[in-house]
Amino acid sequence: MKLAMVGVGSMGEALLAGWLASGVVTPDEVGVVQRTAERAAQLGERYGVPAVSLPEAAAAETLVLAVKPHQMGGVLEQVAGSLGPDTLVVSVAAGVTLADLEGALPGAAVIRVMPNTPSLVGHGMAGIIAGTSADAAQTGRVVDLMRAVGGAMITDEAHLDALTALSGSGPAYLYYVAEAMIEAGVHQGLPRAQATELVNQTFVGAAAMLDQAGESATVLRERVTSPGGTTAAALRALDDHGVRSGFLAAVEACARRSAEMSRRD
Numbered sequence: 001m002k003l004a005m006v007g008v009g010s011m012g013e014a015l016l017a018g019w020l021a022s023g024v025v026t027p028d029e030v031g032v033v034q035r036t037a038e039r040a041a042q043l044g045e046r047y048g049v050p051a052v053s054l055p056e057a058a059a060a061e062t063l064v065l066a067v068k069p070h071q072m073g074g075v076l077e078q079v080a081g082s083l084g085p086d087t088l089v090v091s092v093a094a095g096v097t098l099a100d101l102e103g104a105l106p107g108a109a110v111i112r113v114m115p116n117t118p119s120l121v122g123h124g125m126a127g128i129i130a131g132t133s134a135d136a137a138q139t140g141r142v143v144d145l146m147r148a149v150g151g152a153m154i155t156d157e158a159h160l161d162a163l164t165a166l167s168g169s170g171p172a173y174l175y176y177v178a179e180a181m182i183e184a185g186v187h188q189g190l191p192r193a194q195a196t197e198l199v200n201q202t203f204v205g206a207a208a209m210l211d212q213a214g215e216s217a218t219v220l221r222e223r224v225t226s227p228g229g230t231t232a233a234a235l236r237a238l239d240d241h242g243v244r245s246g247f248l249a250a251v252e253a254c255a256r257r258s259a260e261m262s263r264r265d
């Protein structure tokens, strides 16, 4: 088996669907471990991937662990007993350190990844940290997997809390802003469906500009802001309401929480 996944929830399914859509793996090369037969059947129907046992998964070329952080201890214990000699273990869990993973799986090649859910549509962003026993070819394999569903950045564990606070949790901040803008449009008297279309497409357009226009966010914002015009009035209101410092505080809180989770015992 080329790739097995334990825990196919929000993040696991985003990765699985993205990888299958990209063709980097095919359904016959994949196995999923699920807790309920119902969910396993659903994934089989949706993606054509078979359910496998945990020992079978633990012998795969690449074993992706995508359970919640507090579920990881139990899963690692089970994996340890049947890990294949050449199996590369990839954990996407926040707050489960390389030391935790390598302590539970002595001698195993382990790589930590912090992905995000836009992997589902091929626009993810992932931070990648190789453990002490992972070689360059194994790291390259994970980089290829993550590039198949978006961007990938090799980093070190010291930067992972900050990376989590930007790209790991970041999509939620943008959805939050989108929700607030839609609500504001409704307050202005627009039908909700129209407000939603206007906001969603504005996000798509602004994201494409950040990606493709070759200009910084600052330059792009300045181009929208006519002196003394409507945008300047709006941005002034955002500053008056502390939105910029709200984002600084949010990123700090996220990074702090990520660090706390890594220290739990």
Ligand SMILES: NC(=O)C1=CN([C@@H]2O[C@H](COP(=O)(O)OP(=O)(O)OC[C@H]3O[C@@H](n4cnc5c(N)ncnc54)[C@H](O)[C@@H]3O)[C@@H](O)[C@H]2O)C=CC1
Pocket: 006, 007, 008, 009, 010, 011, 012, 033, 034, 035, 066, 067, 068, 069, 071, 075, 092, 093, 094, 095, 114, 115, 116, 117, 168, 169
């Ligand atoms: N949701 C997100 O945007 C991101 C999540 N992550 C990480 O991904 C991991 C999963 O998060 P979510 O997908 O949001 O959680 P989730 O709760 O949606 O998914 C976890 C899945 O694991 C399954 N599971 C639990 N124990 C299992 C076991 N022993 N055997 C087989 N399956 C088992 C659950 O049934 C569930 O489907 C977490 O560690 C999180 O830190 C990382 C980056 C982004």
Ligand SMILES: O=C(O)[C@@H]1CCC=N1
Pocket: 094, 164, 168, 169
């Ligand atoms: O909220 C969380 O803990 C996970 C990790 C990054 C995004 N979601």
